[in-house]
Amino acid sequence: QAVATVQKLNTKRSEEIFKEAQTLLPGGVNSPVRAFKSVGGQPIIFDRVKDAYCWDVDGNKYIDYVGSWGPAIVGHANDEVNTVLKAQIEKGTSFGAPCELENVLAKMVIERVPSVEMVRFVSSGTEACLSVLRLMRAFTKREKIIKFVGCYHGHADSFLVKAGSGVITLGLPDSPGVPANVAAATLTATYNDLEAVKELFAANKGEIAGVILEPVVGNAGFITPTKEFLQGLREVTQAEGALLCFDEVMTGFRISKGCAQEYFGIIPDLTTMGKVIGGGMPVGAYGGRKDVMMMVAPAGPMYQAGTLSGNPLAMSAGIKTLEILARPGAYEHLQKVTKMLVDGLLEAGRDAGHDICGSNISGMFGFFFCKGPVNNFEEALASDTAKFGRFHRGMLEEGVYLAPSQFEAGFTSLAHKEEDIKATIEAAKRVMKRI
Ligand code: PLP
Numbered sequence: 427q428a429v430a431t432v433q434k435l436n437t438k439r440s441e442e443i444f445k446e447a448q449t450l451l452p453g454g455v456n457s458p459v460r461a462f463k464s465v466g467g468q469p470i471i472f473d474r475v476k477d478a479y480c481w482d483v484d485g486n487k488y489i490d491y492v493g494s495w496g497p498a499i500v501g502h503a504n505d506e507v508n509t510v511l512k513a514q515i516e517k518g519t520s521f522g523a524p525c526e527l528e529n530v531l532a533k534m535v536i537e538r539v540p541s542v543e544m545v546r547f548v549s550s551g552t553e554a555c556l557s558v559l560r561l562m563r564a565f566t567k568r569e570k571i572i573k574f575v576g577c578y579h580g581h582a583d584s585f586l587v588k589a590g591s592g593v594i595t596l597g598l599p600d601s602p603g604v605p606a607n608v609a610a611a612t613l614t615a616t617y618n619d620l621e622a623v624k625e626l627f628a629a630n631k632g633e634i635a636g637v638i639l640e641p642v643v644g645n646a647g648f649i650t651p652t653k654e655f656l657q658g659l660r661e662v663t664q665a666e667g668a669l670l671c672f673d674e675v676m677t678g679f680r681i682s683k684g685c686a687q688e689y690f691g692i693i694p695d696l697t698t699m700g701k702v703i704g705g706g707m708p709v710g711a712y713g714g715r716k717d718v719m720m721m722v723a724p725a726g727p728m729y730q731a732g733t734l735s736g737n738p739l740a741m742s743a744g745i746k747t748l749e750i751l752a753r754p755g756a757y758e759h760l761q762k763v764t765k766m767l768v769d770g771l772l773e774a775g776r777d778a779g780h781d782i783c784g785s786n787i788s789g790m791f792g793f794f795f796c797k798g799p800v801n802n803f804e805e806a807l808a809s810d811t812a813k814f815g816r817f818h819r820g821m822l823e824e825g826v827y828l829a830p831s832q833f834e835a836g837f838t839s840l841a842h843k844e845e846d847i848k849a850t851i852e853a854a855k856r857v858m859k860r861i
Pocket residue numbers: 495550551552553555578579580581640644645673674675676700701710
């Protein structure tokens with residue numbers, strides 16, 4: 427049943443648990459974006475999740491648009507995924523030795539993702555991105571990289587430079603502890619600004635190993651690239667002997683079956699993945715051109731390893747998730763419900779007199795309280811984040827769980843039904859009027 431009816435939000439247990447958590451865990455959480463720093467109030471402590479819904483420890487039910495920050499694309503606690511997980515648990519969760527499931531998932535990734543000829547599995551998106559960075563440097567024998575303001579590529583030192591959502595939400599411009607000389611090798615440009623990239627290449631001739639970007643940004647709010655920008659990056663990196671890496675940790679298998687690179691028809695040299703390919707288990711991956719991937723140990727000299735990498739539990743969840751996504755109509759469903767959601771939110775906002783803009787591609791979406799369009803992080807920062815905070819709180823009280831930051835994308839799943847979307851839009855209409 428759709429549940430976005432007004433519920434008096436009793437959060438007593440959540441508050442008690444969070445109070446204790448703050449004495450045990452820094453800030454009471456194990457990942458900063460889970461804290462409600464930028465929207466006010468305290469985080470809701472979850473008890474369980476199923477399909478498109480989550481339940482908190484006080485018994486409140488929410489329609490969920492966070493989806494565990496992306497992995498839950500086939501719906502939370504999907505029965506089919508659970509079945510393979512249970513079976514695998516009986517056979518063992520970690521071998522520390524090769525298993526056939528690694529080949530199965532690798533073949534699925536190679537078949538689907540245009541740039542990937544070989545793949546290495548790791549255990550998180552952060553690990554995938556930091557490994558690909560080392561690989562870009564090893565292959566090109568150059569040290570500098572270009573990233574874009576507001577893009578997040580995990581928390582490796584080199585990437586904590588103008589790094590988007592989590593960092594911005596906390597108001598930390600860069601993290602202390604990142605060595606200045608490491609940060610200095612990370613050059614930054616404005617997203618969708620090809621000229622800025624060309625200038626960086628010109629000013630650092632023969633020194634840039636590669637360019638990494640989110641091919642659709644989810645960590646500065648939801649921001650889409652222009653086709654010319656992606657095409658231009660492909661051309662300039664090729665001309666300069668540098669590598670192009672699409673960080674598809676968020677967009678991978680979400681934007682389309684073959685990731686954002688298939689959707690836009692631009693093939694990078696390397697790709698990082700995570701979230702969806704783990705089907706809710708901790709997985710990351712990086713892959714790409716065979717000649718580059720053959721640098722990775724033990725095939726080549728670039729060292730990278732992992733105790734739990736390619737473990738059979740994570741592989742089986744990933745395989746089942748990609749299998750479900752390959753069924754006819756999956757991406758059509760994501761596009762249909764997500765577009766309906768965004769259209770409804772924008773209309774509710776405009777009818778209530780707010781400046782609001784937003785869009786979606788497949789099951790990834792976002793909106794900003796400003797006239798828009800928003801093409802880069804600087805423009806996202808100019809939106810009304812205080813209003814977003816009030817909207818977030820209001821929606822929570824209506825039984826809708828949105829990401830607790832303006833600078834995060836939203837996610838739908840195959841389990842989101844039209845009635846959930848309609849209920850969400852009705853809730854938004856009420857909340858937009860009182861913010
Ligand atoms: N890259 C992108 C685009 C991401 O969105 C994220 C996480 O949100 C990461 C990398 C890091 O992944 P993880 O949190 O699994 O380390």
